[in-house]
Amino acid sequence: MKKNLGVIPGVYPMPVLMVAAYDENGKVNVMNAAWGMICAMDKIALFIDEDHKTTQNLLKTKAFTVSLADKDHMDVADFFGIATGNKMEDKFERTGYTAVKSEFVNAPIIDEFPVVLECELNEVVSNNSFYCIVGKILNTAAEEKVLSDNGKVDPAKLNALIFDQFQSGYYVSGEKVGRAWNAGAGLMKK
Numbered sequence: 001m002k003k004n005l006g007v008i009p010g011v012y013p014m015p016v017l018m019v020a021a022y023d024e025n026g027k028v029n030v031m032n033a034a035w036g037m038i039c040a041m042d043k044i045a046l047f048i049d050e051d052h053k054t055t056q057n058l059l060k061t062k063a064f065t066v067s068l069a070d071k072d073h074m075d076v077a078d079f080f081g082i083a084t085g086n087k088m089e090d091k092f093e094r095t096g097y098t099a100v101k102s103e104f105v106n107a108p109i110i111d112e113f114p115v116v117l118e119c120e121l122n123e124v125v126s127n128n129s130f131y132c133i134v135g136k137i138l139n140t141a142a143e144e145k146v147l148s149d150n151g152k153v154d155p156a157k158l159n160a161l162i163f164d165q166f167q168s169g170y171y172v173s174g175e176k177v178g179r180a181w182n183a184g185a186g187l188m189k190k
Helices: 054-059 071-082 185-189
Strands: 017-020 028-033 038-042 042-045 063-068 097-103 108-110 115-126 131-142 161-164 167-173
Touching: 017 042, 017 054, 017 108, 028 054, 028 071, 028 108, 054 063, 063 108, 063 131, 071 161, 071 167, 097 185, 115 185
Parallel strands: none
Antiparallel strands: 017 028, 017 063, 038 042, 042 131, 063 115, 097 108, 115 131, 161 167
16 A cells, blocks of 8 residues: 655656856856756756756856766765855866866866766746756767777666655666566567
8 A cells, every 4th residue: 555645756766967067258067957858869858947057057058068977976966966056156166077178069078977968958948837958969978988898888887876856865777677678578469
């Protein structure tokens, strides 16, 4: 029997995404965003607040990057969610992390995070229910250490962080328990 828990954002897992953009002076700002998802083969949707410094920056530059946070960089990923660029002028600098300019868009790539999507601003959807930034993915880059023999990202090597809304925790993904578009194939024959 299920117990009623009330209204909570009870979706698990949620990604831990590092959204980065330059301000008008070329300064790097990064935020932690858990409410994001792929919405087409070449698009990502970020449900983030319009008032975030990173949001304001990417609206001006029309570009941003989205990195997947991993276990090795959990402390800084969490810091990017705790600290706000609206109040902390040296937010990125105090981490000691490094950034390089994307070859594809006018946005920073944070070197330390192993996978990055380089995006141009495609659309802003705003209504009474949500504010959404949609980015067109122009390139995805990954460190070789997280790639499998077939040249694709290997979740077991990536150790991507997963955010847990229930217990306010971070977990790591990686164990493969089945094959997509195959695990349920037996039911197709009934």
